[in-house]
Amino acid sequence: MKIPAIAPGTRLAASTAFGLIVVGLVIAMAASRPWLGLALAWDASSGTALVAASTGPAGSIPAGTRLVSVSAGGPAHVFSALDSTIEPDGNLATYTEYREFLASQDRLASIQAEPSLVFLDTDGRSHTVAPAAHRPLSTLPADFWIQVMVGFFAWMIAAAVWAFRPRETSARFLLFNGWTTLMFSPGAAVYTTREFGMPLAEMLLLKTMNFGGGLLFCGSMVALMLNYPRRMGPRGLGSVAIAAMAAWFIAQAFGIFDSMLVGRRIPVLVALAAMVGMAVAQWLGTRRDPVARAAMQWFLLSWVLCISLFVALTMVPQFLGVQTGAIQGYSFILFLLLYVGIAFGIIRFRLFDLGIWWFRTLAWIGGAIALITLDLLFLFGMQFSASWSLSLSLLACALLWLPFRNWLWDRTMRRPPAANDVFRHVLHVALAPTQAGRLERWQALQQQLFSPLEIAWADPVQDIQVDSDGIAMTLPGAGASPALTLRYPGAGRRLFTPADVRLAGQLVEMLAYAEESRESYAQGAREERSRIARDLHDDIGSRLLCGLHQPDLESARESMAQAIGEMRTIIHGLIGEQHPLDALEADLRHETGERLEAAGIALSWQGCDPALARITQVDYAVYKNALSAVRELTANVIRHAMATVVDVSMRLDAGRLVVDMRDDGRGFAAESDPSGHGLRNIRSRLEELGGAMQLESHPGGTRVRMEIPLRAPAAAPPRPAASARPSAPGQDSAAAAAAG
The missing domain is CATH 1.20.1070 (Rhopdopsin 7-helix transmembrane proteins)
Structure with missing residues (x-):
């Protein structure tokens, strides 16, 4: 069965009951003895039992009394050093002495059990004590x-x-x-x-x-x-x-x-x-x-x-x-x-x-043991004074034990890698050209730092996790790297420690930050390449296309020259050069005048103060977007306004370029956008630069007022509008501004 x-x-429950029974029996045995209320200590100098304290039945015997013997109607028991032995095992030399100790204890117990005891002191006085039946637990x-x-x-x-x-x-x-x-x-x-x-x-x-x-x-x-x-x-x-x-x-x-x-x-x-x-x-x-x-x-x-x-x-x-x-x-x-x-x-x-504090605790224990041992050796073995023994012990520990402890620490404890080394390794991971390369380097870094016997992919986790025994540690995903579980660190010879958890946390945070920075850089590079591609397509490409469709050689050369000018502008923008305001004004006036003249529309131009325009520099983003916006508006005047005159004025006002463009065309409803998305595109482009646009339109004409800061925000790349492309003959230009 x-x-x-x-x-x-x-x-x-059974174990608790057994333990309580044993404790109860022991307490009962201690309390069952008759109680005198007397505490004796052996006085070797006088060969007597010295009363250290007295209370209860023996309260009449003054403390400090030296007792010679005790009796209870029979032979007196003369006190000896053997009677004061607390622990016989470590203080008696032979079993003969041990048996004498047992016999002496038995005689004293027999006397103690009597109803009345008589103690004799060194002055010949007798002290009678009547023991209580039981010893109070409080004593x-x-x-x-x-x-x-x-x-x-x-x-x-x-x-x-x-x-x-x-x-x-x-x-x-x-x-x-x-x-x-x-x-x-x-x-x-x-x-x-x-x-x-x-x-x-x-x-x-x-x-x-x-x-x-x-x-x-x-x-x-x-x-x-x-x-x-x-x-x-x-x-x-x-x-x-x-x-x-x-x-x-x-x-x-x-x-x-x-x-x-x-x-x-x-x-x-x-x-x-x-x-x-x-x-x-x-x-x-x-x-x-x-x-x-x-x-x-x-x-x-x-x-x-x-x-x-x-x-x-x-x-x-x-x-x-x-x-x-x-x-x-x-x-x-x-x-x-x-x-x-x-x-x-x-x-x-x-x-x-356990980790480091385990080693430190053992080191302190070792130091304490060495100090106590040396102190006892100097005090009892070499008979030095107490002060000399302690001083020599402290000196020996300082000269011998502390250097040995430091040497042992350096030999046995793992030191964390330096912060700059960790950062360099993490950057090496984050800058790998491919995701597979980053994952390979990330695993190699874990292998280098923790030496696990096994690295495996894990289910996603939010925080670093260590199993109850410290055999495995799971790292959350960082950037493009998935969650990983590392098992058996130190080539299987140790467990993961809190120091490993802290180091792994730093690695994950560093990698996430590095990959985020790398991705931000890559995104910026992609946006810059896209901008360059748009500029090349919208400006240079459109001008080259126009040149191919010109009816005469002179006009084609003019288009080629404009394309080269656009190329130069883009290159200046790439190398971070600024442009003088008078160059921007000259380009706008020249291009706008040519396009309006070809459409039979007169141009009235009022520019900035020439002296001020020569010394004023504008960022490439301001230059490019201002040029594109005016092109947009000019194209829409030509296509939709049916105007005869266009008035353009430019001036500087508190660090902003103010461009005011008017026509005498047929106008349009202010809530509409005859060019499709041109109005919204111009407004959005100027707002990105920190500028603004105001529009007024009625049957007698249209007025557009643009305010553009001379310094573009740091993160605002130029955004050429799609409708800025000059059209080839017979094709519509992608107009994206308000019509005049």
């Missing part, structure tokens, strides 16, 4: 609650990962590891914060929870590293590591070892060394697997931070003979960091976001 699957919520110190909560939350973090990934071997070992923390941390909370003594059975139980749980913690951590982020060795090797630690615990419990260093500290150090070796092996083994390496970064960051600081703060001082029991409870907080890092690695939380 198939066993039904258990929902993650059910697993998590439990902060480090008690810290150790209890560390055990509970470590268990819950491990259980949460296992609840959602129960089939992963790493999650199972993490769950077992969390259970060991739930054992050793609350166990230590009770006996390290005891008030007086502890019964033998309870002390053995708590020490079994603490030391046995600690050994199993080391074994399960080795097992976890054998399977995370990838499995190393046979499948059952992790269980062997746990069994080895359990066997060591049983061996020391049966008294095989006499040295506490060998029995209690060596296995921990061996396990730490094994963890370091496996961490290196895992790191080297994941160099081709960026996801596993990033997950390993979470583990290494938390592991180095937790284990290194824990060893530096507790174990190293103990080797140097320094009591660390007072800070041991607080140092357990470091284990929460370990579980958070492991959990983030297993669930692959924001693997792509």
